[in-house]
Amino acid sequence: MTLLDVSGLSTEFRTDEGVVQAVNDVDLTVEAGETVGIVGESGSGKSVTALSMLGLVDPPGYVTDGTVAFDGEDLRQASEKRLQEIRGNDIGMVFQDPMESLNPVLTVGEQIAEAARVHDRFGGEGVDWLERSLLGNFVPRRSARKRHPKSWAYAVEMMRQVGIPEPEQRATEYPHQFSGGMQQRAMIAMALVCEPDLLIADEPTTALDVTIEAQILDRLAELQAERGMGVLLITHDLGVVVETCDRVAVMYAGQIVEQGSVEDVFADPAHPYTRRLLDAIPDAKRGEGRLRAIEGNVPDLVDMPDACYFAPRCPHAHDACYEGVPDHESVGPDHVARCVLHREAGALPWEADGAGDTAMADGGDGTLDTEEGDR
Amino acid sequence: MSADTTPDAGTGTDASTDPLVETRGLKKQFPVESGLLSRLLARENEQVRAVDGVDLAIERGETVGLVGESGCGKSTFGETILGLLEPTDGEVWYDGERIDTASKARMRELRKQIQVIFQDPSASLNPRRRVRDIVRRPLEVHDIGDSRADRNRRVEELVERVGLSVDQLDRFPHEFSGGQQQRVAIARALAVEPDFIVADEPTSALDVSVQAQILNLLDDLQDEFGLTFLFITHDLSVVRYFCDRVAVMYLGEIMERGTTEEVFEHHQHPYTDALLEAIPTTDLAMRGNRAILEGDVPSPIDPPSGCKFRTRCPIADEGCAEPIEDREFSDSQVVHCRKRSPTEHAGSATPAEES
Numbered sequence: 032m033t034l035l036d037v038s039g040l041s042t043e044f045r046t047d048e049g050v051v052q053a054v055n056d057v058d059l060t061v062e063a064g065e066t067v068g069i070v071g072e073s074g075s076g077k078s079v080t081a082l083s084m085l086g087l088v089d090p091p092g093y094v095t096d097g098t099v100a101f102d103g104e105d106l107r108q109a110s111e112k113r114l115q116e117i118r119g120n121d122i123g124m125v126f127q128d129p130m131e132s133l134n135p136v137l138t139v140g141e142q143i144a145e146a147a148r149v150h151d152r153f154g155g156e157g158v159d160w161l162e163r164s165l166l167g168n169f170v171p172r173r174s175a176r177k178r179h180p181k182s183w184a185y186a187v188e189m190m191r192q193v194g195i196p197e198p199e200q201r202a203t204e205y206p207h208q209f210s211g212g213m214q215q216r217a218m219i220a221m222a223l224v225c226e227p228d229l230l231i232a233d234e235p236t237t238a239l240d241v242t243i244e245a246q247i248l249d250r251l252a253e254l255q256a257e258r259g260m261g262v263l264l265i266t267h268d269l270g271v272v273v274e275t276c277d278r279v280a281v282m283y284a285g286q287i288v289e290q291g292s293v294e295d296v297f298a299d300p301a302h303p304y305t306r307r308l309l310d311a312i313p314d315a316k317r318g319e320g321r322l323r324a325i326e327g328n329v330p331d332l333v334d335m336p337d338a339c340y341f342a343p344r345c346p347h348a349h350d351a352c353y354e355g356v357p358d359h360e361s362v363g364p365d366h367v368a369r370c371v372l373h374r375e376a377g378a379l380p381w382e383a384d385g386a387g388d389t390a391m392a393d394g395g396d397g398t399l400d401t402e403e404g405d406r
Numbered sequence: 407m408s409a410d411t412t413p414d415a416g417t418g419t420d421a422s423t424d425p426l427v428e429t430r431g432l433k434k435q436f437p438v439e440s441g442l443l444s445r446l447l448a449r450e451n452e453q454v455r456a457v458d459g460v461d462l463a464i465e466r467g468e469t470v471g472l473v474g475e476s477g478c479g480k481s482t483f484g485e486t487i488l489g490l491l492e493p494t495d496g497e498v499w500y501d502g503e504r505i506d507t508a509s510k511a512r513m514r515e516l517r518k519q520i521q522v523i524f525q526d527p528s529a530s531l532n533p534r535r536r537v538r539d540i541v542r543r544p545l546e547v548h549d550i551g552d553s554r555a556d557r558n559r560r561v562e563e564l565v566e567r568v569g570l571s572v573d574q575l576d577r578f579p580h581e582f583s584g585g586q587q588q589r590v591a592i593a594r595a596l597a598v599e600p601d602f603i604v605a606d607e608p609t610s611a612l613d614v615s616v617q618a619q620i621l622n623l624l625d626d627l628q629d630e631f632g633l634t635f636l637f638i639t640h641d642l643s644v645v646r647y648f649c650d651r652v653a654v655m656y657l658g659e660i661m662e663r664g665t666t667e668e669v670f671e672h673h674q675h676p677y678t679d680a681l682l683e684a685i686p687t688t689d690l691a692m693r694g695n696r697a698i699l700e701g702d703v704p705s706p707i708d709p710p711s712g713c714k715f716r717t718r719c720p721i722a723d724e725g726c727a728e729p730i731e732d733r734e735f736s737d738s739q740v741v742h743c744r745k746r747s748p749t750e751h752a753g754s755a756t757p758a759e760e761s
Contacts, residue, residue: 072613240475241684270686311618313643324618
């Protein structure tokens with residue numbers, strides 16, 4: 032069953048310097064029980080894509096086009112009230128920096144319990160009008176455990192499920208008493224409170240050390256399997272994608288440039304950007320020798336030309352690449368790439384002529400795309 | 407090029423077989439801020455033991471990678487070597503000279519030879535200065551070059567050398583991308599023609615495609631100028647590409663050190679095993695089969711006795727709570743673990759069986 036079906040989603044930011052097309056004609060699906068990765072470098076539009084789906088883009092950002100069908104319902108047409116019901120209830124979210132997302136003056140248990148109360152999971156323990164109003168700030172909160180025993184017990188249980196040791200004790204502690212890994216577990220517990228069908232995790236482990244990252248990703252995968260959730264995982268780390276995802280969408284300059292199963296995309300990447308991105312990653316388990324850098328810089332998204340966005344950095348670029356933005360072309364079952372060369376992809380030399388050793392020369396040319404014109 | 411900037415060439419030649427930089431039992435502790443009450447009661451101050459007895463030698467022309475997770479003390483170690491922090495105990499030697507006790511004036515001279523590149527270039531470049539001024543500043547401070555024109559010429563050479571163009575010199579840092587800003591920071595560090603550079607997470611703030619450019623640049627510059635690097639990073643993959651030798655740090659102590667080959671292919675310390683295991687890899691064949699280290703890093707205020715890793719170690723036993731010694735596995739490989747011994751694993755490429 033297709034849980035989430037995004038089609039033609041576009042978001043722009045109307046800034047003083049011009050219109051930034053942050054998300055450009057994005058098509059994406061997430062099936063129930065499936066993990067889909069959105070991977071890209073900073074500024075590629077992966078986070079804005081997620082925010083756009085949920086109606087969380089604020090001016091100067093505007094979602095300009097596309098449909099976001101969640102469980103058959105178009106979220107773009109939904110009212111704000113309806114979206115609030117869906118967010119947290121049907122779609123859970125985990126963001127990168129847990130310290131930014133947690134309230135420093137409430138205990139962790141209370142915050143997780145509150146997530147359950149907001150959506151009124153336990154009759155009689157919901158958040159009432161008094162608490163929602165400004166006066167709510169003056170309601171004494173100390174006895175949360177006694178006032179909302181069911182929600183509290185549930186929060187403790189959720190903390191146990193995400194792997195926080197001694198949850199009864201830890202629930203009474205404040206976020207600053209938690210390590211980064213434990214904070215992120217608490218965030219995941221909070222996102223899972225209402226048993227969402229879809230979890231959107233935006234760089235959930237980027238702020239964490241590798242040993243802790245491995246623990247969190249592992250736990251997340253277990254929880255997903257238990258609950259049959261769909262997961263949309265946003266990350267810049269291709270390694271994380273391989274470890275956790277079933278399918279992957281590679282984003283560059285606001286567009287999905289390649290999409291397919293992790294096996295297909297990583298074993299036989301069809302887009303030159305994907306290929307070179309994979310090549311640029313140092314690999315502790317293999318690699319020696321020299322890294323192959325991608326020349327130039329990620330382009331500024333103001334007033335992009337009507338051409339392949341990767342062409343200025345692409346070793347295989349030729350005239351056809353500058354004749355309009357390439358469409359998604361099928362390169363295999365459930366594997367698409369936005370590249371005019373997609374058919375020859377396998378036959379192209381992995382490394383373009385003399386492009387391997389370009390750390391020097393490229394700094395200069397790369398700036399042409401980004402620095403000139405707009406500034 | 408190092409000869410003309412070294413003020414006391416005498417010690418330089420004498421000590422040329424010694425390591426360029428050496429720390430002996432280096433410790434750095436920070437007092438935990440305590441409330442008025444406990445201070446009045448004259449309670450003993452708790453200390454964060456950020457660096458807890460590190461011996462590390464860096465030979466001329468080599469790159470030593472110092473890796474560890476956040477909070478392990480690797481940056482504190484770098485700052486202590488640079489003289490930005492005063493060590494609590496231990497010694498820092500540079501080119502046969504003890505520098506942790508050196509005078510301020512002497513330290514200032516030494517900064518001509520010892521330079522630093524920080525993690526976040528947007529924070530380490532003055533936003534109100536043009537790139538030309540930023541790169542020229544060290545030349546003025548150390549009175550290098552005969553005239554303003556001469557200095558400007560050197561600035562232009564440097565900027566071109568790091569892959570920027572001369573017509574970008576009159577721009578401000580915010581007009582550059584992260585990778586270009588880091589190139590400016592590298593040009594500034596190179597301006598005084600240093601011998602030794604501490605690079606503290608120089609590519610952590612950059613995207614992978616740009617990271618590769620910067621790493622390749624540093625590699626070229628090292629060959630060209632004969633630089634010695636201490637490369638501090640949390641990213642083991644970067645180390646493998648860039649470093650000759652590696653030291654793995656955990657809670658202020660070096661757990662294992664050796665050549666890059668030894669640490670990556672014949673690693674012996676259970677922590678190194680775990681760290682390497684935890685890195686997500688793009689290799690499809692390695693998918694989904696990794697052992698995951700349990701638990702969190704303990705607090706450096708009250709670290710475990712004996713081996714600091716024992717609370718998370720899969721092979722630790724009671725004996726690990728006793729003080730433990732470094733053990734030499736080869737001329738270059740030293741492992742801080744009592745459970746693994748050189749004879750058992752001699753010649754084996756795979757790390758020990760975990761029991």
